[in-house]
Amino acid sequence: xxxxxxxxxxxxxxxxxxxxxxxxxxxxxxxxxxSGGYKFKSRIIDFKRNFSANAMLIGxxxxxxxxxxIGLICYENGFFSYILLSVYNIKTNIVNGFxxxxxxxxxxxxxxxxxxxxxxxxxxxxxxxxxLCRAAGCSAFTISKNxxxxxxxxxxxxxxxxxxxxxxxxxSVSNEQHKNLNLKKAGKVRLLGFRPTVRGISKNPCDHPHGxxxxxxxxxxxxxxxxxxxxxxxxTIKKNYRLxxxxxxxxx
Numbered sequence: 001x002x003x004x005x006x007x008x009x010x011x012x013x014x015x016x017x018x019x020x021x022x023x024x025x026x027x028x029x030x031x032x033x034x035s036g037g038y039k040f041k042s043r044i045i046d047f048k049r050n051f052s053a054n055a056m057l058i059g060x061x062x063x064x065x066x067x068x069x070i071g072l073i074c075y076e077n078g079f080f081s082y083i084l085l086s087v088y089n090i091k092t093n094i095v096n097g098f099x100x101x102x103x104x105x106x107x108x109x110x111x112x113x114x115x116x117x118x119x120x121x122x123x124x125x126x127x128x129x130x131x132l133c134r135a136a137g138c139s140a141f142t143i144s145k146n147x148x149x150x151x152x153x154x155x156x157x158x159x160x161x162x163x164x165x166x167x168x169x170x171x172s173v174s175n176e177q178h179k180n181l182n183l184k185k186a187g188k189v190r191l192l193g194f195r196p197t198v199r200g201i202s203k204n205p206c207d208h209p210h211g212x213x214x215x216x217x218x219x220x221x222x223x224x225x226x227x228x229x230x231x232x233x234x235x236t237i238k239k240n241y242r243l244x245x246x247x248x249x250x251x252x
Contacts, residue, residue, distance in 0.1 A: 015042055021034060045084065071085045084121060115144055123166035136178035
């Protein structure tokens, strides 16, 4: 009876997914390395995590849109939802709801989390839902804070200045070994929706600006896209880029 009930609940938490296959709004092919793939459906995931009630983890699932594991949970008030699981959830099978105090696996205001902790599922705008650190094994490190903002260091090196009233969850996202995944064969890559990438030099002149010529020749003076636009043009000066990494991005 319980398995039948869970199957019925999952039906309402799964929605269809539209396949673009590298085409734009007009249906024209604009990304030539995307096409095909197997059919899948997307799960509705609760990114706000604003229920104060604790929950029970019913089952662990995998969604094609997320590299981390997701779990079906049931709150004390009978509300079911999918959430992104953290490493703590997997180890202990415990899911805590929203709390005004620092608690493992509980969503709380980032201002309530002490400095020196790893956090994930970080909001950029209060009430919008978690937007940062949602991939497998991702987390940010809280460096310092004041009355209004918390300073976090991302894995990319960026230093973010986030409002203390934005929600975050202590710990890191589950499925840390996702980066070591080996697809083993080309067929699996095709099932994920990727087509082979062909170099512009090996194409014909009618297909690419780099095409044509005798043998394995080098491209023309300036690298260009298939549509003739300049490519590999530096968008920022290196000096400014280093300076920009030291600055703080502000999210209120």
